[in-house]
Amino acid sequence: MTNRTSGGAKPRITLTAIDHEKLTQLAIAATNTFPDVAAELADEVARARVLAKGRQLADAVRMGSEVLFQDEVTGKTTTVTLVYPPEADIAQGKISILTPIGTALIGLSVGQSINWTTRSGDVKRLTVQAVRDPADGSPQSA
Template identity: 60%
Template sequence: MTTRSAGRLKPRITILAADHERLSTLARAATNTHPDVSAILTEELDRARVVADAKRSHPFVRMGHEVEYRDDTAGAVRKVTLVYPEDADIGQGKISVLTPIGAALIGVGVGESISWETRNGELKRLTVLQVGDAEVA
């Protein structure tokens, strides 16, 4: 199932209940400092299917997990770990959920695609290829 947002189709997303609560708080707190990404994250959270346990679900992008995706615009494949802002380190491939691509990735299932807008207004599309295990601290 997909929904239409700002003229773009978006896949149904899934988010763990614990992540949903923390991300909702983060989105509200970022309203003044990062209003654009806060609005995107809030929109994603509002349309998410919230689950208590991911064990029986189709694999989807979760906080702290490595994700391999294809930039459908450029054709490049990347692996990153989706993290909270305080853990972000682009040099280590850790991207914040409070970035446009991080907010787009959250909850997307393996094999599904989503369009997202860069900070300079460029429209891109990505496809999630694989979701790995949680990062070990």
């Protein structure tokens, strides 16, 4: 089943309790240095369904997940790993949660799509194709 949304509506997202706690703290801490992205991250965290401690969804993007997504305009697929800012290295495909695309990806499940705005103001749409769990490395795909 595909959970696509139309227009500007955002899909339902799910976070682990640990990610929810850490990302809430990160959004607060980044308010002065990255106000736009920090506000977007705070909005995403606030609207997320939070799982009980110790629970996780195998196909939901969380911190450390490797994500395969498709750009809905170009059809290009990209694989990235979602990380905290100190670990970010675009050359290694590690993108920070404090980037517009990182914030857009968090909490999405396989098959979900979301519109996101680049730093230059362009609106793009992506669909999650697969999520590789950081704990066991097993891929979950549509």
